[in-house]
Amino acid sequence: MNPKQLVGEKATEHIKEGMIVGLGTGSTAYFAIMKIGEMVKNGLNIKGVPTSKATEELALSLNIPLLNISEVKKIDVTIDGADEYDSHKNLIKGGGGALLREKIIASITRFYVIIADKAKGCDILGDFAVPVEITPFAKEITINQLKALGCEPKFREKDGKLFITDNQNYITDCKFKEIKNPKELEAKMNAIPGVVENGLFVGMANLIISEDGEGGILQID
Numbered sequence: 360m361n362p363k364q365l366v367g368e369k370a371t372e373h374i375k376e377g378m379i380v381g382l383g384t385g386s387t388a389y390f391a392i393m394k395i396g397e398m399v400k401n402g403l404n405i406k407g408v409p410t411s412k413a414t415e416e417l418a419l420s421l422n423i424p425l426l427n428i429s430e431v432k433k434i435d436v437t438i439d440g441a442d443e444y445d446s447h448k449n450l451i452k453g454g455g456g457a458l459l460r461e462k463i464i465a466s467i468t469r470f471y472v473i474i475a476d477k478a479k480g481c482d483i484l485g486d487f488a489v490p491v492e493i494t495p496f497a498k499e500i501t502i503n504q505l506k507a508l509g510c511e512p513k514f515r516e517k518d519g520k521l522f523i524t525d526n527q528n529y530i531t532d533c534k535f536k537e538i539k540n541p542k543e544l545e546a547k548m549n550a551i552p553g554v555v556e557n558g559l560f561v562g563m564a565n566l567i568i569s570e571d572g573e574g575g576i577l578q579i580d
């Protein structure tokens with residue numbers, strides 16, 4: 360089985376009848392959502408909260424009942440992907456640009472499950488450039504302030520134009536050498552006025568499910 364499908368389906372074991380479920384974004388979360396669609400079709404009663412417009416469309420196509428975020432106080436379990444993770448379950452997310460909605464949903468989630476290839480595991484975060492969502496206003500000032508934190512920031516582009524998030528903002532991908540203190544860096548980046556949110560998810564994940572390269576499951580809890 361495709362490793363993404365393996366970990367995606369494994370994560371759905373944490374979903375129980377009646378739960379409110381956060382639906383992640385990306386190519387790994389896709390498999391969890393497909394499985395949830397199947398579970399719903401077979402009679403499971405849950406309600407989903409999507410972390411992006413793309414996920415909302417996918418969930419609707421599978422007839423997964425959805426809640427509007429304004430109706431939600433707590434989410435029982437969220438299943439989402441990651442771009443990099445360490446052994447303390449700190450993450451870099453936002454490779455698909457969905458980090459803001461993902462982090463809001465993670466922040467009200469009781470049990471946050473991350474599904475990711477083993478290759479995304481590392482000792483120290485930083486190989487993957489940290490995606491940072493910034494306001495279009497004064498973007499040059501914001502990018503210089505990010506640079507002052509010791510990274511090489513780059514505006515993300517798509518089809519030759521600046522990438523626009525679901526929230527009508529830009530993304531800058533900030534490449535650091537290594538991130539020795541992710542908690543401190545997360546706070547420093549968010550202290551910049553033009554930064555809406557950044558892709559460091561520190562102390563949020565409860566469980567990381569990955570594949571061992573031979574079809575087995577590895578878990579960090």
Ligand SMILES: O=C[C@H](O)[C@H](O)[C@H](O)COP(=O)(O)O
Pocket residue numbers: 383384385386387388439440441442452453454455456457458461
């Ligand atoms: O913005 C996108 C999300 O943070 C994704 O969950 C992350 O980029 C991992 O995506 P994938 O499973 O496609 O590698």
